[in-house]
Amino acid sequence: MPAEYKGVVPETEHARETDLGFARIDIDRARRTGDPEVVFGEGKTPEQVVATLRALHRAHPDRAVLATRLSDEARELCRRELSGAAVDDVGRTAVLGPPPAPKGSVAVVSAGTCDLPVVLECVATVRAFGSRAEVVGDVGVAGLHRLLAQRERIAGCHVVVAVAGMEAALPSVLGGLIGLPLIAVPTSVGYGWHLDGLTAWLAVLNSCAPGVVSVNVDNGFGAGVAAARIARCAGPGAV
Structure with a gap:
């Protein structure tokens, strides 16, 4: 790792950011919003990912900090350089530090195994x-009996995230089975001309089931943030 990424430049006068030279880390975000800044790995070198995670962990040593959309090389460097980091090759995430004591629960429901990268990004978040x-x-929904068999388990959570590609029928079906906050994640999965997930996204936006909201295509991270914040308000210990 280049020497310039080994340390952390001192915080600004008001201790609201850490300047790494290539990025300004918002270390005040947890105070403002309740959650630390998250590292978006695309476009960053492996060394930049590690340096940013290390800076965030230094600012928030008592809770988890997260990096998403990590390349193979970035994940490998996280394993080597960041002791104790939990790295997920399928979800392309890395988490450093202990997660907070959980409040509330989120059911992350997927239509198929091919949706797993988005599912695991959401779960880590x-x-x-x-x-x-x-x-x-x-x-x-091609095997509707499988979903119906899990209905009570899903309904026992506080929030549902429904991850589906192709025609993305799963969120609408779930919206007719349960009365929980439901966040749809359309995915860019399907045969033929699925327009990189646009078909699934438009289907979700036009859902007949009331209460279905959607994030962008393949955005497991965005769904995870929203779902966790809702669940924290609904779960035991919520204010």
């Missing part, structure tokens, strides 16, 4: 942001 994630996988 939910846990880093202080809620419990319950994964219910491979229950797409």
Whole structure:
């Protein structure tokens, strides 16, 4: 790792940011919003990812800090350089530090195994942001009995994230089965001309089931943040 990324430049006068030279880390964000800044790995070198995670961990030593969309090389360097980091090759995430005590629970429900990268990005986010994630996988509507068999388990959570590609019917079906906050994540999965997830996204936006809201295509992170914050308000110990 280059020497200039080994240390951390001292914080600004008001201790609201840490200047790494290539990035200004918002170390005040946890105070303002309740959650630390998250590292978006795309476009960053492996060394920059590690340096940023290290700076965030230094600012928040008692709770988890998260990096998403990490390349193979960045994940490997995280394993070597950051002791104790939990690295997920499928979800392309790294978490450094202890997660907060969970408040509330989020059911992360996926239509198929091919949605797993988005699912695991969401799961890592939910846990880093202080809620419990319950994964219910491979229950797409082509085998509706599989979903119905998991209905009570899903309904036992405080929030549902529904991850689905192709025609993205899963969020609408869930919206007709349960009365929980439901966040849809359309994915860029499907045969033929699925327009990189646009087909799934438009289907979700036009859902007949009331109460279904959506994040952008493949945005497991965004869904995880929203779901965890809702669950924290609903779960035991919420104010």
